Amino acid sequence: MGAVPVQILRVIIWFSLAGSLAVQLGIVPLLSWEMNDSGAPLAAIVTVAGLVVLGVLGLQVIGVSILRLLTLVRHGRVFSPTAFRHVDRIIGAVAGEALVLFGVAVLGAVVNRTTPGDELAPGLIGMICGASLVMAGVALVIFVQRQLLVQATETLARAEGLQSELDEVI
Numbered sequence: 001m002g003a004v005p006v007q008i009l010r011v012i013i014w015f016s017l018a019g020s021l022a023v024q025l026g027i028v029p030l031l032s033w034e035m036n037d038s039g040a041p042l043a044a045i046v047t048v049a050g051l052v053v054l055g056v057l058g059l060q061v062i063g064v065s066i067l068r069l070l071t072l073v074r075h076g077r078v079f080s081p082t083a084f085r086h087v088d089r090i091i092g093a094v095a096g097e098a099l100v101l102f103g104v105a106v107l108g109a110v111v112n113r114t115t116p117g118d119e120l121a122p123g124l125i126g127m128i129c130g131a132s133l134v135m136a137g138v139a140l141v142i143f144v145q146r147q148l149l150v151q152a153t154e155t156l157a158r159a160e161g162l163q164s165e166l167d168e169v170i
Helices: 003-037 042-074 081-114 122-169
Strands: none
Touching: 003 042, 042 081, 081 122
8 A cells, every 4th residue: 555545544534533532522512511401301411422422432443443554554564463453443343333323313213202293203213223234234344354354364374384385395
C-alpha cells in the first residue's frame, strides 16, 4: 500500500476521532439538557445519552484499531498475531454497533408505546432494525475475511517451509 493513501487515511481517522470526542464531551451533554428542558423523563435521557456514547465509543475503537493496523502496514508486519487482535476488536466493535442500533430501535418502539401518538414512524423503527441487521452482517463479513487472511497466512508459511526444504535438498 502506498504511503500517500495511508497518510490520507490516518489524517481522516484523526479528524474523525477529534470529532467523536467533541460529540461525547459537547453534543451529548447539550442533547441531555435539551431533553431535560423539554420534560423528557430521566430514564429516557440516560438511555439516549448512553446509546449515543456507546455508538461513538464503538466508532472510536474501530478508528484506533485501523490506525494501529496502518502502523503495522508501514512496518511490514500486517500478517502478525497483533494484526489479528486489532481485526478482532474491529469485528467486536461493529457487532456492538449493531446492538446499539438495535437498542435505538427498541427505544423508539418503547417511546411509541408510552406516549400518545407516534414519536417515530413505525416504518422508521423497522428501517433501523434492518440497518442493525445489515451492520451485524458487516461484522460477519469482516470475520469471514479475517478467516481467509488466516488461511492465506498459514498457506504462505507452509509454502515458505516447503521452499526451504526444497532448497536444502537441491
